[in-house]
């Protein structure tokens with residue numbers, strides 16, 4: 001049995017994760033970490049009637065991590081608080097599985113150092129959906145043959161960070177194969193600032209935010225007389241849950257930080 005704490009249980013991902021943990025035979029939801037409802041049980045929180053009558057809600061992460069006997073923290077919050085939760089969990093010997101996006105390179109470096117010092121596992125996954133991981137790997141492979149690429153990520157309009165964690169990870173993987181190149185016309189000029197999107201080593205990332213969307217990304221490569229488009233769509237947050245489950249199982253046997261599920265899948 002793996003004892004789990006979920007941070008951000010009332011969020012869109014947090015709710016899906018609570019359901020996944022409850023449905024997984026060898027997982028036990030030991031507690032949740034919320035910024036409201038401290039002192040209650042989960043079944044007393046709006047939207048959880050009938051679920052988690054034995055699952056305490058904590059508002060204070062220190063109190064939660066020092067009181068609850070947990071193996072794994074699943075964090076699905078915001079980068080600011082997710083970073084603090086992750087550092088604190090590691091300090092208490094609890095292995096973090098972090099889906100929260102928006103961490104800076106400095107944040108990742110700090111977490112990598114802390115994980116190494118503690119000698120326990122930590123997984124930070126910008127995207128838990130297997131289709132999205134394949135999209136990133138296919139895009140990295142295609143980058144061996146195409147120098148010019150633009151990433152178009154499309155998300156629901158409640159998303160806080162832009163570009164998405166997936167788009168940044170995709171650009172990082174592509175950059176392992178691609179020589180830095182400023183794309184487009186040498187003299188191109190934006191007549192409205194931002195028209196050409198974010199610049200990652202000369203490749204462009206465009207962020208669309210619209211109600212109705214969940215999580216979607218196209219990686220478009222261009223060459224002479226042709227384009228190649230690699231696209232992934234998440235239509236339901238259930239698409240992320242098998243990746244969260246695999247991450248919880250895997251982090252139990254790690255002694256270092258893994259950034260990206262492509263590193264733990266065959």
Ligand SMILES: NC(=O)C1=CN([C@@H]2O[C@H](COP(=O)(O)OP(=O)(O)OC[C@H]3O[C@@H](n4cnc5c(N)ncnc54)[C@H](OP(=O)(O)O)[C@@H]3O)[C@@H](O)[C@H]2O)C=CC1
Pocket residue numbers: 007008009010011012013014033034035036076077078079081098099100101102125126127128129161240
């Ligand atoms: N890795 C992956 O595959 C995926 C990652 N994500 C990422 O997961 C994160 C959560 O996404 P999503 O569920 O859509 O977002 P939501 O906004 O729906 O949920 C975030 C939750 O975090 C809580 N929260 C915010 N600030 C604090 C705080 N200071 N202390 C404690 N809790 C806090 C919010 O509480 P309140 O309701 O009170 O604001 C909310 O319940 C995002 O970073 C997103 O990018 C999303 C989908 C897939």
Ligand SMILES: O=C(O)C1=N[C@H](C(=O)O)C[C@H](O)C1
Pocket residue numbers: 101126127128155156159160163164165166167214215216
């Ligand atoms: O906020 C979201 O919804 C998502 N966030 C992650 C990201 O930033 O890449 C993963 C997925 O795209 C959904």
